[in-house]
Amino acid sequence: xxxxxxxxxxxxxxxxxxxxxxxxxxxxxxxxxxxxxxxxxxxxxxxxxxxxxxxxxxxxxxxxxxxxxxxxxxxxxxxxxxxxxxxxxxxxxxxxxxxxxxxxxxxxxxxxxxxxxxxxxxxxxxxxxxxxxxxxxxxxxxxxxxxx
Numbered sequence: 001x002x003x004x005x006x007x008x009x010x011x012x013x014x015x016x017x018x019x020x021x022x023x024x025x026x027x028x029x030x031x032x033x034x035x036x037x038x039x040x041x042x043x044x045x046x047x048x049x050x051x052x053x054x055x056x057x058x059x060x061x062x063x064x065x066x067x068x069x070x071x072x073x074x075x076x077x078x079x080x081x082x083x084x085x086x087x088x089x090x091x092x093x094x095x096x097x098x099x100x101x102x103x104x105x106x107x108x109x110x111x112x113x114x115x116x117x118x119x120x121x122x123x124x125x126x127x128x129x130x131x132x133x134x135x136x137x138x139x140x141x142x143x144x145x146x147x148x
Contacts, residue, residue, distance in 0.1 A: 005114035006057050009105065010071025017075035022082050025148060029081040032136075032145045036077030037069050039132055052120040056113060065114075072105070077136070081145045084137065091137050099129045 022029075041062045047053060048063040057065035080098065085091050103126055109115035140146050 003058070005109055005112045006065040006067035006071070009109075010067040013072035013075040017079060020079055020083075021075075025082055025146075026078070028145055028147055029078045031143070032081030032140055033074040033077040035139060035145075036080075036136055037074050039136065040064065040069060040073045043128065043132060047120070051118050052124075053118055054116045056116065080133075080136065081140045084140050084146045095130060095133045095137060098133055099126060102129050 059066040
C-alpha cells in the first residue's frame with residue numbers, strides 16, 4: 001500500500017501550491033522551500049541514523065522519500081513563507097495548525113506502512129514539528145523571505 005503514498009502526497013502538495021502560490025513573490029519565497037527541504041533532510045537523516053523511524057520508499061535522498069522532500073515539504077515551505085502572518089499570536093496559531101496537518105499526514109503514512117516507528121512516537125514527532133516550524137518562522141522573518 002505504501003508504494004503510492006509518497007507520490008500521492010507530492011501530487012496533492014503541488015496541486016495546492018499551484019492553486020495558492022503568488023508567482024510574483026516566488027523569487028523570494030522559493031528560498032524558503034529550499035531551506036525547509038534542508039532542515040527536513042537534516043532532521044530525518046539524523047533520526048534514521050539513530051534508528052528512530054524508517055521510511056519505506058523506492059526513491060530516497062538521505063534516507064527520506066524524494067517525493068516527500070520535493071513534494072509536500074518544498075511546496076509548503078514556499079507557501080508558509082508567502083502567507084506568514086505578521087503578529088506573533090497569529091504566527092503561533094499558524095505553527096499549531098500546520099503541525100496538526102503534518103501530524104494527520106504522518107498518521108496516514110503510518111497507517112499505509114510508508115513510515116514505520118522503531119524507537120519513536122507521535123508525541124515526539126509533534127514536538128519536533130513545532131520546533132522546526134518555529135525555527136523556520138524565525139528564519140523567514142529574519143531573512144525577509146516573506147517580503148512583497
